Amino acid sequence: MLDLTGPYGIHHLPYGVFAHDDEAPRVGVRIGDDVLDLAGVEAVGLIDSAGAFGAPTLNPFLAQGRAAWAAARARITELLRDQSDRLDGLLHPVAEVTLSMPFAVGDYVDFYSSEHHATNLGKLFRPGAEPLLPNWKHLPIGYHGRSGTVVVTGADIVRPCGQRKAPTDEAPSFGPSTRLDIEAELGFVVGVPTGLGQRVSVDDFAEHVFGVVLVNDWSARDIQGWEYQPLGPFLGKSFATSVAGWVTPLDALSAAWVEPPAQEPAVLPYLTGSVNQGLDITMTVEWNGTVVSRPPFAPMYWTPAQQLAHLTVNGASVRTGDLYASGTVSGPDRDQWGSFIELTWGGAEPVTVGEDKAERTFLRDGDTVTITAAAPGPDGTVIGLGEVTGTILPAIGG
Numbered sequence: 001m002l003d004l005t006g007p008y009g010i011h012h013l014p015y016g017v018f019a020h021d022d023e024a025p026r027v028g029v030r031i032g033d034d035v036l037d038l039a040g041v042e043a044v045g046l047i048d049s050a051g052a053f054g055a056p057t058l059n060p061f062l063a064q065g066r067a068a069w070a071a072a073r074a075r076i077t078e079l080l081r082d083q084s085d086r087l088d089g090l091l092h093p094v095a096e097v098t099l100s101m102p103f104a105v106g107d108y109v110d111f112y113s114s115e116h117h118a119t120n121l122g123k124l125f126r127p128g129a130e131p132l133l134p135n136w137k138h139l140p141i142g143y144h145g146r147s148g149t150v151v152v153t154g155a156d157i158v159r160p161c162g163q164r165k166a167p168t169d170e171a172p173s174f175g176p177s178t179r180l181d182i183e184a185e186l187g188f189v190v191g192v193p194t195g196l197g198q199r200v201s202v203d204d205f206a207e208h209v210f211g212v213v214l215v216n217d218w219s220a221r222d223i224q225g226w227e228y229q230p231l232g233p234f235l236g237k238s239f240a241t242s243v244a245g246w247v248t249p250l251d252a253l254s255a256a257w258v259e260p261p262a263q264e265p266a267v268l269p270y271l272t273g274s275v276n277q278g279l280d281i282t283m284t285v286e287w288n289g290t291v292v293s294r295p296p297f298a299p300m301y302w303t304p305a306q307q308l309a310h311l312t313v314n315g316a317s318v319r320t321g322d323l324y325a326s327g328t329v330s331g332p333d334r335d336q337w338g339s340f341i342e343l344t345w346g347g348a349e350p351v352t353v354g355e356d357k358a359e360r361t362f363l364r365d366g367d368t369v370t371i372t373a374a375a376p377g378p379d380g381t382v383i384g385l386g387e388v389t390g391t392i393l394p395a396i397g398g
């Protein structure tokens with residue numbers, strides 16, 4: 001029996017790319033603990049995606065736009081409700097498939113939209129200075145990341161090497177990062193592209209963005225702390241960024257929209273709109289199996305629609321498969337912070353993790369971090385987002 005009511009029930013239907021046995025990777029939709037092979041469903045004539053579901057990435061489907069996304073979702077819902085035996089052989093247990101990158105990442109942008117995270121990092125990176133810089137409440141701060149190093153959940157993360165220089169060091173040194181960290185984030189996946197010179201208004205967000213995916217923006221704080229001024233993060237974050245294998249369509253999140261925090265001072269008109277909402281999503285961060293934090297997305301200061309409006313206000317185009325991440329999701333309370341540099345306050349206050357109750361400040365080789373999340377679905381149901389996991393491997397050639 002298919003599980004139609006759980007966190008991956010019929011109200012959710014996230015898309016991913018999977019391979020089963022020796023078959024080529026193709027698009028599937030998750031239902032409970034199973035994956036429905038949508039390329040197979042199309043091959044037997046039960047759905048029509050103009051071939052998009054046979055592709056090894058979601059990109060062709062993402063490019064089709066909101067009407068096609070809605071039609072596919074309606075048809076898949078109908079087929080699963082019928083539980084027709086025509087789907088026999090097209091459902092595979094999730095445990096028996098291999099997930100690959102769900103979409104080919106176009107450009108990758110990382111924002112910095114949690115006031116709590118920005119304040120904490122300001123205090124840790126720039127002690128004695130005003131933690132929030134003067135521009136922070138006027139525009140969603142972000143930087144362009146490295147799309148070629150975005151990897152899917154389960155990929156091992158090799159500890160990066162680089163230059164670092166603590167304020168007390170006389171000169172920089174080179175070696176494996178000793179302050180390797182995570183950042184729990186929510187990513188937004190662009191479906192419908194824009195041309196050069198075109199802006200996406202706050203109200204047009206849902207015409208362009210297909211859905212959301214959990215992100216772990218691995219960060220080497222020692223490398224970052226030395227290199228980041230004045231141009232921002234570079235090699236301290238570009239070695240790897242992990243995403244979950246399942247992309248949750250916005251259409252599944254209709255019950256999760258919430259009023260975002262009030263913005264004071266008032267923002268410029270291009271950052272306003274009649275539909276400008278936050279999402280009631282709560283993440284769970286596990287370090288070697290121990291839950292160390294539950295970051296809430298609802299208090300994020302800048303909304304995803306404002307982020308996209310800002311990203312395109314200068315006429316920069318977006319492409320199908322572009323990924324923009326929210327920035328680290330940290331809430332007001334200590335057990336809601338989305339990075340270890342915050343949770344251990346710069347490495348000064350270790351946390352206890354794992355079965356062996358080991359003390360940790362930053363990541364050690366062999367450590368595993370897993371991020372999941374939950375959001376309200378329609379009629380009291382729950383949407384489970386997940387999971388993005390990665391294990392740290394020793395540095396190479398340090």
Ligand SMILES: O=C(O)/C=C/C(=O)CC(=O)CC(=O)O
Nearest residue numbers: 111112121122125183327328
């Ligand atoms: O305040 C800083 O200098 C640095 C902040 C970050 O490292 C955060 C970042 O990558 C953006 C985010 O995830 O919020």
Ligand SMILES: [Ca+2]
Nearest residue numbers: 110183217328
């Ligand atoms: Ca980040």
Ligand SMILES: [Mg+2]
Nearest residue numbers: 217237240241
């Ligand atoms: Mg990264």
